[in-house]
Amino acid sequence: MGQLGMDLNRFILEEERRYSYATGSLSLALTAIESATKIIASHVRMAGLANILGKAGKVNVQGEEVQKLDEMSNNMMIRHLADSGQFYALASEELDDAIFPEKGRDGKYIIAFDPLDGSSNIDVNVNIGTIFSIHKKVSGTVEDFFQEGYKQVAAGYIVYGSSTMMVYSTGNGVNGFTLDPAVGLFLLSHPNMRLPERGKTYSINESNYPGWEDGLRRYIDSLKQKGYTARYIGSMVADVHRTLIKGGVFAYPADSKNKSGKLRLLYEASPMAFLIEHAGGKATTGKEDILKVKPESLHQRVPLFLGSSADIEDLMGCL
Numbered sequence: 001m002g003q004l005g006m007d008l009n010r011f012i013l014e015e016e017r018r019y020s021y022a023t024g025s026l027s028l029a030l031t032a033i034e035s036a037t038k039i040i041a042s043h044v045r046m047a048g049l050a051n052i053l054g055k056a057g058k059v060n061v062q063g064e065e066v067q068k069l070d071e072m073s074n075n076m077m078i079r080h081l082a083d084s085g086q087f088y089a090l091a092s093e094e095l096d097d098a099i100f101p102e103k104g105r106d107g108k109y110i111i112a113f114d115p116l117d118g119s120s121n122i123d124v125n126v127n128i129g130t131i132f133s134i135h136k137k138v139s140g141t142v143e144d145f146f147q148e149g150y151k152q153v154a155a156g157y158i159v160y161g162s163s164t165m166m167v168y169s170t171g172n173g174v175n176g177f178t179l180d181p182a183v184g185l186f187l188l189s190h191p192n193m194r195l196p197e198r199g200k201t202y203s204i205n206e207s208n209y210p211g212w213e214d215g216l217r218r219y220i221d222s223l224k225q226k227g228y229t230a231r232y233i234g235s236m237v238a239d240v241h242r243t244l245i246k247g248g249v250f251a252y253p254a255d256s257k258n259k260s261g262k263l264r265l266l267y268e269a270s271p272m273a274f275l276i277e278h279a280g281g282k283a284t285t286g287k288e289d290i291l292k293v294k295p296e297s298l299h300q301r302v303p304l305f306l307g308s309s310a311d312i313e314d315l316m317g318c319l
């Protein structure tokens, strides 16, 4: 669809125009995410300076109190999403319970998000991100967050890397936009993203190898024999972003200590699975498609394997 270089806002509106019944609500919802994450991106750029600029009374140049970056990101997401009036309910990694914003009483959507993913990488200037997952409001209770991933109406992430990118899908292809910092616009740079059928890399925290089940150990051993290379950043957004572009496998499996792995279903595994599957890849718990898992709680964890379809099929053959 979109022309290279097209501004994200125009892209969102043109996508909406294809549906005669669209009310513009999803467009406004996506725009709220865009605004919040542009501000987060600008704070991320100054992360190393936050303490220096904020030293005098802990107030920065904008006159705001200096906060830890994940706290700031969480507040920024909540403020913009709640203020948009499009969201009936919000769930965040950083909040124990869902919140139901006053202005969202007529909102048609609910959103789960990880405001800052990969926070252990902040201090070392390595890529971090934001992840979001949008479903329709159905009952108007917290139960609405327990809808399967295949029912997502939109999912995406923003990666704060050497450039800032937003990648999202409304179920109609996956598109990537790069922030042009000079003009403050996300411009279409990666239209219709598709994973290669097979990749050459595997991405997993191999220090957990002793606790993995035998089948997984055999699979990873076999990749080494086949000449695959290892790449692990330790920020899911960045590791999945590479996998989306170059293919291969990204995994955070269960191990003997963590029976459900580490990653959270609602705002990590499910939105990433939605993107990967809409880009031609596969995402599984090892037993079932991630998008078919029925959530039972806001912060539940799930084992995750995602990537190129041929690679995930090989893996499934070993488990």
Ligand code: AHG
Pocket (backbone or CB within 6 Å): 093, 114, 116, 117, 118, 119, 120, 205, 234, 235, 236, 237, 252, 262
């Ligand atoms: P978060 O920073 O939102 O808590 O998420 C961290 C996650 C994810 O980004 C990454 O894939 C994983 O933690 C890395 O875990 P290990 O350090 O155990 O490899």
Ligand code: MN
Pocket (backbone or CB within 6 Å): 114, 116, 117, 118, 236, 268
């Ligand atoms: Mn995370």
Ligand code: MN
Pocket (backbone or CB within 6 Å): 070, 093, 114, 115, 116, 117, 118, 119
């Ligand atoms: Mn996080």
